[in-house]
Amino acid sequence: MMTAGHRDDGTEDSPPSGWNSYDAFNWRVTEADVRANADYLRDNLRQHGWQYVVVDWAWYYPGAHTGSPNQDANLNPRLRMDGNGRLLPDTTRFPSAAGNNGFKPLADYVHAQGLKFGVHLMRGIPRQAVADNVPILGTDCRADQVNDDTTADWLNLMWGLDMSNACAQAYLDSVFQLLASWGVDYVKVDDIAAPTYRLAEVAGYRLAIERSGRPMVLSLSPGATPLSAAPHVRANAQMWRIVNDLWDDWPSLDRLFDQLRDWAPHRAGGAWPDPDMIPIGRLAKFGPVGSPRYSNLTPDEQRTLMTLWAINRAPLMWGGNLVENRPAELALMTNPRVLAVDRSSTDNRQLVGGARQVWAADVPGSADRYVALFNRDAVAGNVTLDLATLGIGSASVTDLWSGTGLGTVSGSLTRSLPGHGAGLYRLTGNG
Structure with missing residues (x-):
């Protein structure tokens, strides 16, 4: 999987950089929002090496409610899902996903701008799929054979997978076959690096990507990934969170100095300790933390963040709504001398x-x-x-x-x- 610090799976030897919808839009992001941010990337950032456009959590949850996207005891509201338990985008927020289109039309649009497309997944299989006991594509397996009894503390939509059963890997393979058919280039898997590092499932996601035939960045969330997992995570993922969610306050940023120091020996080409999305720009338009605002970090603190990320070769995943960037935000993102440190320096310490x-x-x-x-x-x-x-x-x-x-x-x-x-x-x- 890795030789001489190089990962031969089609993902780049520089840390990924791009935009993630979570910090600005929570789970309320729409297709129009994604396209607008892709257009901004194309016009202002692509020439500086920024390339990923990532739709974060609950894109299969119906509508645009104000609460947390959980299901009740009767598994309502129903998630959009195919007959094999594979999640499909909500058509209220992503109209081009109608029928069997999935995210292919949106991914095609992002690719047409010279960019790459990513999605978020919660670890596991929908509880709804297990309750319906749907068949797993291309096998004699059924959904109730593959789940365990674990679920995320903050989102109850999924059961974890019992990777000791080969049917669980078959389910993951089927999911990534679908993602590959849509043209997905980046997958952020949540509830897998912390609060418990799910070693068998991490390996299962890596294998499913390999079997899909399409190179994809595997990003693990949330943090803090335990340092004891460093050899395993470095061999299986391209990015892994080293802290829980980062927001726009100095104490949270200040704590990262020690985490980045501790993870520095475990960085390798194609394997990047991830201090989370960059909470700069226009944030929290629909939560999840605080009221709509520009980042509370001062201009000096924002420069400190970008400097710390660059000298640590951290992934640069921007959290603010790009289309509301001001000249100051754009300047932080496009300094070629600073970006060169992030993209190509060595022996960072x-x-x-x-x-x-x-x-x-x-x-x-x-x-x-x-x-x-x-x-x-x-x-x-x-x-x-x-x-x-x-x-x-x-x-x-x-x-x-x-x-x-x-x-x-x-x-x-x-x-x-x-x-x-x-x-x-x-x-x-x-x-």
Whole structure:
């Protein structure tokens, strides 16, 4: 599955980047919303390497209610599902999914914009399918043979799968056969990495993707994925959440420094620790957390987030509604020097911990170094890198956010950073 840090399954060696509907639309996203965000990606972000358009949870739940998309004790409201227990998009919100179309028309539209299409799945098989005891496609199996008694704490629509029964893998294979026929490129599977790491099911999803014949990114959610699962998750998924849902407050962002440090040794080409969607831009139009708003992170905190993601080669999955981006949000997403750090740096590592942090990475094909400085304090202060830590005596410094040359430094690099602020630099050693 993996050799020399490379995953030979058609997914890229740079962390995925794109847009996910959850932070802005909760489960109320519509086909029109998805198309509008795809259009924005095409016009403003595709040329900068952003490519995924991902429909998050409960796209098979009927209508546009205001509550949580659960079913009652009688399994109402009914989910849209085919005769083999495979979920189909709700046609109220996704009209092009009428009949047997599924998401193919929407995926075709996204592909026509030069982009890739993704969906969210809850782990397992619909409880409704088990109650109906539907046949599993292409087998003599029935739905009531494959379920276990586990379900998500926050969404009761699914039973987990008993992977000791071969019929469970056959069900997953049938689901991914359908997704492949729609043209899906990315699948986010929820309730699988935490609160319990579902090892057998993770492997089952990976195998179902392989058998589908279509390369797909496998993204596991929510977090925190246990560090003890690192070898298994790295061999089976392209992305896995290292925290629970991230929202737009400084304490949540601040906690990520330690999680990213702990996961850094387990990063590999095609295998990316995921600090969650980026809660920047226009959020919570329909919940799930707080009132409709632009991100509560300050401009300095937003730059810190993007700097921390870049120096950790994190997936860049934007949460805000793209069509409501302002120039400031677009600038955060399109800085080519910063994106290069995320897409192609190597040996990314924390050099100095604590409140005034220093991270570094190597520049492929060059003796240069990338350096990120972070001030986690609430007030402005100096952050210093001892150049000897990188084996450098003196260096020419470029500020990657501004593109400005900062001249030559000897012995150390010190920058004054605002409270909760960050800087990102490229150092070219002299001699």
